[in-house]
Amino acid sequence: VTVQPPDYDALVAQSTDEVERSTGFRAALVLAPVGAAVLGGFIGVQFTHNANGLLGALAGAALGALVVWVGALIRARSIATTRFFYAWAAQHGLDYDPKPPVYRDTPLLRAGDDQFAHTSFSGTFADLEGTLYQHTKRETSTTTDSKGHTTTTNNDTDYVVLRLAFSLPGFRRLELAPRSFGAFRVFDGIESKLTSNRVVELESEELAKDFKLEVDDGVDETVLRELFTPVAIEHVLGSRSTPGFQHGVALQLEGSTLVFFRQGSLTPKSVGRAEALVAAATPFVAWLQSFRR
Amino acid sequence: MPFLILAGFLVLCIFALVVSYNGLVRLRNKVNEAWSGIDVQLERRHDLIPNLVSTVQAYAAHERAVFDEVAKARATAQAASGPVAAGQAETALGAAVGRLIGVSESYPQLQASASFLQLQRELSETEDEIAASRRIYNGNVQIYNTRIESFPTSIWSGSLGFGRADLFESQPEARIAPSAALGAPTAP
Numbered sequence A: 001v002t003v004q005p006p007d008y009d010a011l012v013a014q015s016t017d018e019v020e021r022s023t024g025f026r027a028a029l030v031l032a033p034v035g036a037a038v039l040g041g042f043i044g045v046q047f048t049h050n051a052n053g054l055l056g057a058l059a060g061a062a063l064g065a066l067v068v069w070v071g072a073l074i075r076a077r078s079i080a081t082t083r084f085f086y087a088w089a090a091q092h093g094l095d096y097d098p099k100p101p102v103y104r105d106t107p108l109l110r111a112g113d114d115q116f117a118h119t120s121f122s123g124t125f126a127d128l129e130g131t132l133y134q135h136t137k138r139e140t141s142t143t144t145d146s147k148g149h150t151t152t153t154n155n156d157t158d159y160v161v162l163r164l165a166f167s168l169p170g171f172r173r174l175e176l177a178p179r180s181f182g183a184f185r186v187f188d189g190i191e192s193k194l195t196s197n198r199v200v201e202l203e204s205e206e207l208a209k210d211f212k213l214e215v216d217d218g219v220d221e222t223v224l225r226e227l228f229t230p231v232a233i234e235h236v237l238g239s240r241s242t243p244g245f246q247h248g249v250a251l252q253l254e255g256s257t258l259v260f261f262r263q264g265s266l267t268p269k270s271v272g273r274a275e276a277l278v279a280a281a282t283p284f285v286a287w288l289q290s291f292r293r
Numbered sequence B: 001m002p003f004l005i006l007a008g009f010l011v012l013c014i015f016a017l018v019v020s021y022n023g024l025v026r027l028r029n030k031v032n033e034a035w036s037g038i039d040v041q042l043e044r045r046h047d048l049i050p051n052l053v054s055t056v057q058a059y060a061a062h063e064r065a066v067f068d069e070v071a072k073a074r075a076t077a078q079a080a081s082g083p084v085a086a087g088q089a090e091t092a093l094g095a096a097v098g099r100l101i102g103v104s105e106s107y108p109q110l111q112a113s114a115s116f117l118q119l120q121r122e123l124s125e126t127e128d129e130i131a132a133s134r135r136i137y138n139g140n141v142q143i144y145n146t147r148i149e150s151f152p153t154s155i156w157s158g159s160l161g162f163g164r165a166d167l168f169e170s171q172p173e174a175r176i177a178p179s180a181a182l183g184a185p186t187a188p
Helices: A008-021 A023-047 A053-091 A185-194 A205-210 A221-227 A230-241 A268-292 B002-059 B064-079 B083-104 B108-112 B114-149 B153-157
Strands: A095-097 A114-125 A128-144 A150-165 A173-178 A197-200 A211-216 A251-254 A257-263
Touching (some): A008 A023, A008 A053, A023 A053, A053 A114, A053 A268, A114 A268, A128 A268, A150 A268, A185 A197, A185 A211, A205 A211, A205 A230, A205 B002, A205 B114, A221 A268, A230 B114, A251 A268, B002 B064, B002 B083, B002 B108, B002 B114, B002 B153, B083 B114
Antiparallel strands (some): A095 A114, A114 A128, A150 A257, A197 A211, A251 A257
């Protein structure tokens, strides 16, 4: 059954109307232009050649009104977004939390110089307790020019993450992701030697070419092959055309946490992305669960 | 200077040759590995068939011709080696098993038997695994054959013992509906 998501545009219109009717907005719409006009008039008198105070006052008043107006629109959108996510969570039997804690229990969630979490939905997904949220990885780079000025740049990458409470006996860590996430096959051997994990190639050349499968050194190869049966390999390959994933299934299991992820942010307009991720991850959760049994 | 350029070019050629050779060895191993995977599944199928025959025999002992046909096809399939021969033998075995299942449809008590249903389910799962293994194997063969026939690898691949690999073409038994569900791997 497809549930129609809440109408975000209607919520924005409703919130805008409410903000515009509020006393705070009306007071600000009077006071801010007046204050800005006084300031603008003063600046006009003091700093223009012909001491044009009137022009300064008019420009200040216009600017003051514009700032209040833009602020009101931003506030209205923020209210609409919060309402949308509460309504969407209620539709799906989930709990919404705009500022969830930052989880760092798998390699993806620890990657980068800093991490942030937003827009979280907790509840039951594919028969497991979990959280669906937006994770942001921040990479910070600092450059210094010839004059000694330092510039710091933050590069943020957003992921939609489905984080589930799940462990798989015999596996401390299991990672499977499309190579399009930046894992080049030529470095597999070096990575296996330098870390406590190893990159495994199963019998399918297509799988090895398009996906990187990595497990901790303690994983028994026979058990791994019992998990990745030919049918399972085919489903992994088939996930490349599944809309919920991006170039195929991307999962990480570490300890008692299992995450599925794809790049992108969670906004009212892109919430379908989260629904698709859950739908695409569900058969893979069933596969791992049946192996555990 | 020209000597250095020539030496550099030679080193580059040798490096490319080594990388290409190792790539072909890796691909050939992948083809062999995938074939072993098919072999394991075929063996599992061959092991299930006698149980299926004896279960049907308990309800329809007079259908001797069908049982003999299955036994003969199974013996041929077990003796077959290589993808081409195995593919033909397995197709024949699949057809014989199909007739055996067809016979069972005339016996409602057999159709309701728990052991028969269990065997059918196991056979269906095995068929799924064989079909998946076949696609993986044929995928590997396609990549390997394309590589050895592409220029410039084709110049020396034959002389280094890299011959074409055969595809495995076998039709699974049509009457057993494949389960094709993710979530039912073999238990460890």
